[in-house]
Amino acid sequence: MNLEFFIAKRLIRAKKYKSSISAPIIKIAIxxxxxxxxMMLVSFATGMGLQVKIREKIAAxxxxxxxxxxxxxxxxxxxxxxxxxxxxYPEFKSVEGITHIQAVATKAGIIRTETDFEGLxxxxxxxxxxxxxxxxxxxDGELPDYTDNLNEDVLISQYIAxxxxxxxxxxxxxxxxxxxxxxxxxxRAFMVKGxxxxxxxxxxxxxxxxxxxxxxxxxxxxxxxxxxxxxFIEDFDELDLKGAEVYDNTNSFLDTQTIKQKYASIxxxxxxxxxxxxxxxGIMILVAGINMITALLVLILERTQMIGIxxxxxxxxxxxxxxxxxxxxxxxxxxxxxxxxxxxxxLFIQKYFKLFPLNPETYYVTEIPVYIGWEYILGxxxxxxxxxxxxxxxxxxxxxxISPVKAMKFD
Numbered sequence: 349m350n351l352e353f354f355i356a357k358r359l360i361r362a363k364k365y366k367s368s369i370s371a372p373i374i375k376i377a378i379x380x381x382x383x384x385x386x387m388m389l390v391s392f393a394t395g396m397g398l399q400v401k402i403r404e405k406i407a408a409x410x411x412x413x414x415x416x417x418x419x420x421x422x423x424x425x426x427x428x429x430x431x432x433x434x435x436x437y438p439e440f441k442s443v444e445g446i447t448h449i450q451a452v453a454t455k456a457g458i459i460r461t462e463t464d465f466e467g468l469x470x471x472x473x474x475x476x477x478x479x480x481x482x483x484x485x486x487x488d489g490e491l492p493d494y495t496d497n498l499n500e501d502v503l504i505s506q507y508i509a510x511x512x513x514x515x516x517x518x519x520x521x522x523x524x525x526x527x528x529x530x531x532x533x534x535x536r537a538f539m540v541k542g543x544x545x546x547x548x549x550x551x552x553x554x555x556x557x558x559x560x561x562x563x564x565x566x567x568x569x570x571x572x573x574x575x576x577x578x579x580f581i582e583d584f585d586e587l588d589l590k591g592a593e594v595y596d597n598t599n600s601f602l603d604t605q606t607i608k609q610k611y612a613s614i615x616x617x618x619x620x621x622x623x624x625x626x627x628x629x630g631i632m633i634l635v636a637g638i639n640m641i642t643a644l645l646v647l648i649l650e651r652t653q654m655i656g657i658x659x660x661x662x663x664x665x666x667x668x669x670x671x672x673x674x675x676x677x678x679x680x681x682x683x684x685x686x687x688x689x690x691x692x693x694x695l696f697i698q699k700y701f702k703l704f705p706l707n708p709e710t711y712y713v714t715e716i717p718v719y720i721g722w723e724y725i726l727g728x729x730x731x732x733x734x735x736x737x738x739x740x741x742x743x744x745x746x747x748x749x750i751s752p753v754k755a756m757k758f759d
Contacts, residue, residue, distance in 0.1 A: 377636075377643035378683040381736070384632035385687025385728060386694070391628045392724040393695045395621040397717035402618055403584060405548045405712065406607050408481035409471075409555060411450070411578025412587055413594050414610065418603045424469055424554075426453045426575025429567070430602065437577060438476060442597045445582045445590055450476045453563040453575030457522045457556075458533075461512050468508065468553075470522065472560030478580065482544055482557075489516035489542035494559045501541035501559070505552035509543050516540050522556075524566050534566055547714040614712075633732060636683070637739040644676050644743050655747060669744040673737065680736050684729050695720060 415436075419428040432451060440446040453472040458465055475495040482491060482503070492501040504514060514520065518540045523533040538558060546552055564571060581590045591606040598604060608615045648655070658668055698704055699718040708714050 373646050374643050374679060377639040378679055378686070380639035381636045381680055381683025381732065382687035382690065384636040385684055385732060386691040387632050388629050388728045388732075389688070389691035389695065389725065391625045392728065393718045393720060394716055395625045396721070396724070397719035398711065398713065399618050399621055400719055401717040402548075402614065402712050403607070404481075405546050405551070406611055406614070407580065408485070408546065409548075409551045410607050410610065412581045412584070412607055413579040413591050414576055414605050414607075415579065415594070415598055415602055416576030418601065424454060425456050426563070426567075429453075429569045429573035430576055432572050432574055434577075434598075436594075436597060440579060440594070440597075443590065443593045445586060446579060446594075447582050448478055448580040450474070450478060450578050451560065451574040451576075452477075452578055453560050453567070453569075455524055455563045455566060457524050457536075459508070459512060459520055459522050459556075461521075464512055466508060466512055468556050470502075470524075470563065471555050471557050472563035472575070473557055474560045482546075485544040485546045487543055487545045489540065492541045492557065492559070494561075498559055498561045500536075500538045502538040503542045503544055503557040504540055505555065506543050506545040507549060507552040508556065509540070514540055514543075516543060520556075536562060536566070545714075547708045548712045549708050550712070629728075633735050636732065637736050640676060640680065640736050640740055641743045643679065644672060644740050645746070647672060647675070648744075648746055665747055669747050672744055672747070673740060676740050677733070677737060680733055684732060688725075688729065692720075692725070 415430075416426070417428040417430050436442065437449055437451070440449050451474055455470050455472070456467070457470045458467050473494065477494070479491050487506055492499070492503055494501075502520065504520070509515065520538040520540060522536050522538060524536065525533050538556075544552075560574065561571070563569075563575070564573065579594060581587065587606050587608060591604060591609075595604040655668055659665075695718050698716055699720065702715040704716045706713055706716055
C-alpha cells in the first residue's frame with residue numbers, strides 16, 4: 349500500500365462522513381441498500397415458501413405421481429379397479445428416487461344431517477398410507493389407524509365439520525349412489541376420529557379419509573383391487589423426469605400423471621412467483637446502485653482538493669479510485685448488515701409466530717409461509733455487493749478527469 353493511498357484512506361475515515369452535505373446522502377444510500385436487502389430476502393423467503401408449501405399440500409392429497417387405469421381418465425373417482433399385484437408395489441425398485449408408494453381408492457358420496465347435506469369424495473386408504481403428511485394438518489382428535497381390522501373411523505376436514513356441525517366422536521351417515529340409478533343408494537355410518545385443516549380449501553371441502561376396505565366393499569371389489577397408486581419422490585425438481593420413468597416402468601394398461609399435469613393451472617400460477625422475485629430483485633439492486641452512485645459522486649466532489657494533492661504527489665488515477673471504492677464497499681457492507689439483521693429478524697418472527705395471515709381461498713395457505721435457505725441469503729448479499737461495486741466503477745471515472753492544478757484551487 350503506497351503512502352498517498354494510506355493517508356487518503358485515513359483522512360476519509362477520520363471524517364466519518366459528518367459533512368453537512370454528504371451525511372444525509374450517505375445515510376440515504378445505506379438505508380436504500382438495507383431496505384433493498386430486506387425486500388429481496390422477504391421476496392425469496394415468502395415466494396419460495398409459498399411454492400414449497402403449496403406443492404407439499406398437493407402431494408399430501410395426491411402423491412407426486414398417480415398411477416391408475418386408463419378408463420378413469422381425469423375423474424376424481426376410481427371407476428375401474430387396478431390389481432395390487434404389480435411389479436412396482438409395495439416398493440418401486442425399478443426407478444431411483446422413489447421414497448414411498450401407497451394404494452388408494454376414491455368414491456363420491458353425500459353426507460346428510462337432519463338439516464343439511466354435503467357432497468364429497470371419500471378417499472379410501474390402507475395400512476401403507478403416509479400419515480406423516482397429515483400430522484401438521486390435524487387440529488382435533490387423532491389420525492385413524494387402518495392397520496388392523498376394518499373400522500368406521502374417518503378423518504374429515506374442519507371445513508366440512510364447521511358446515512355440518514360435526515365434532516370428534518360424532519357419527520356420520522354417508523350415502524353412495526349405485527351405478528344403477530333405479531336402486532336406492534348404499535348407506536354407511538362412519539365415526540369422526542379426527543379433524544384436519546390443510547388450508548387448501550380446494551381439497552378440504554372435497555376429501556374425507558376412510559378405510560379403503562369400505563370402498564372395496566361398496567364397489568364390489570375384492571381385497572386385491574384398488575383404485576390406483578400414489579407415488580412419492582425424493583426430489584421435486586426431478587418430477588418430470590421421474591414421471592416419465594414411472595410411466596416407462598408400468599404396463600400399457602396403466603396411466604401415470606404428475607401433480608404438475610393434474611393441477612397445471614395451480615403450478616402455472618405458482619411459477620409466476622419466480623418472475624415476481626426476479627423483478628423485485630432487479631428493482632431493489634437498481635435503486636440501491638443509483639443511491640450509491642449519488643453518494644460516491646458527493647464524496648468525490650467534497651474531496652476534490654485531496655484528489656488534486658494526491659495526483660500532485662504522484663498518485664495514479666486507479667489508486668485514488670480504489671480509495672473511494674473501498675470506502676463505498678464499507679457503506680455497502682453497513683447497509684447489508686442492517687438489511688440482514690432486520691430482514692432475517694422479520695422472517696424468523698413470521699416463521700415461528702405466524703403473525704401475518706393469508707386468505708386460503710386465494711393463496712391455499714392460512715399464513716405467509718417462510719422458507720429460510722442459506723443459498724439465497726448468501727446470493728443476495730454477495731450479488732448486491734458485487735453489482736453495486738460494478739455500478740460504482742463508472743462514476744469513479746470522474747476522478748481521472750480531475751486536474752491537479754484546478755483541484756487544489758477548488759473550493
